[in-house]
Amino acid sequence: MARHIMTLRSDDRPGIVAAVSSALLEVSANIVENQQYSDEGTDLFFMRTVFDAEQADVERVVAAIESSSAVHNHDLQVRPEAERCRTLVLVSRFDHCLLDLLHRWRSGDLPIDIVGVVGNHDDCRALVEYFGLPFSVIAVTPETKADAEAQLLAMVEEKGVELVVLARYMQILSDGLCRALEGRAINIHHSFLPGFKGAKPYHQAHDRGVKLVGASAHYVTADLDEGPIIEQDVVRVTHAESPSRLVALGRDVERRVLSRAVRDHADRRVFLAGRRTIVF
Template structure:
């Protein structure tokens, strides 16, 4: 018996759960974990199921679900639960989110395989090489941006990358690159979106005298800081904090939020529903 993760998105209608359960019962599979949600706004049904069955029976399960009359317009995936998401991390000069991801990866807390780190600066080379990972510098200027993004996409294809993490990568991706990486690029923004988008959000927050600051991890889209939000968190602050102090306080929130979002994506817990996400 091998453990598998099934994800299903389809039109919402009666009989979906029965169809999935029947398909699993036919091969004597054992359901370990199950979450489901019917979204009334989109009329879509979302389901994540973890089950044990013989590896040879997985295709029978997939076919039985896909051909069921109850499952319409389906996006269906079944993968081994121990399959790790191949990941590239993008970083500029701020290394706190990168360091947290590397530590969690090395200690086995994140179910990802980091195949390399890409930066537009040399600053993080020593840290990355300490962890035994390849570090690639791809400088980005207005004149070289297209070529730089092309080089990045070549790396993504060559390493069969399923996730690109922008760990305080201070470059705006082109519309074309955003489309190429749709649904598999996560950015950490250092504010509680949708407030304080763009540059220097902590300074914006200080200027408005907010009493909560936060961080948001979201999928990257062509609209800056507008992508579907995966994870958020906040911390309370006071009027006495300077912008520099807000930056320091925010680093810990950014680390936590980004690592949770990466874990959720790697464990196939995140479903896209228009501009929103469903996270099990």
């Protein structure tokens, strides 16, 4: 038997859990983990189930659930737990988030398969190649932005990329690219959103005398830094912290927040519900 992850989003109706349980019982599958949530704001039902079953029985499970009258306007997906999420990382010059992802990937801490790293500068090449991964430079200027994004999207399709991670990639993606990557591109923002947007957020925070410094990981949308938030965290600070110290503390939070968001996405724990996320 193999372990599988099933995710289901459907209109919220009575009988969905019974339909899923019955379909799994019919093939003698064993449920090892289950989370569910009914969202009153959208009238949607979300469910994540991990189960053990013979590979040959998975199609029977899917067919039984989809034929149930309880499941309507649904998105049902099942994949082997051992199947890693094919991931492309984008970076500029700051390497702290990239280094953390590479370390966690190589140590097996993240259920992803990094297929390459793309930078709009060459600064991180030696680091990436040290980890035995291909590094590509796609320079971006106002004149070349459209061609650069076309190259990036072609790489995503060619490599079968399921997740794009902006690891402090200091470029604003066009509306078209954001739509093409909807629900599969994660950005780390050096702020506890919403707040302190734009340049030098830690200096803004210092000037305002903040007592918390944080970071937010969110899905990329055409609305800059307004995408559905997946993960956030903060660290307490005092008036004695200098701007450079805030930067150091903030970078540590950024690393942790981004890696947790990537892990949750790769583990199929994140569901979109309008501008919000449901994270199991």
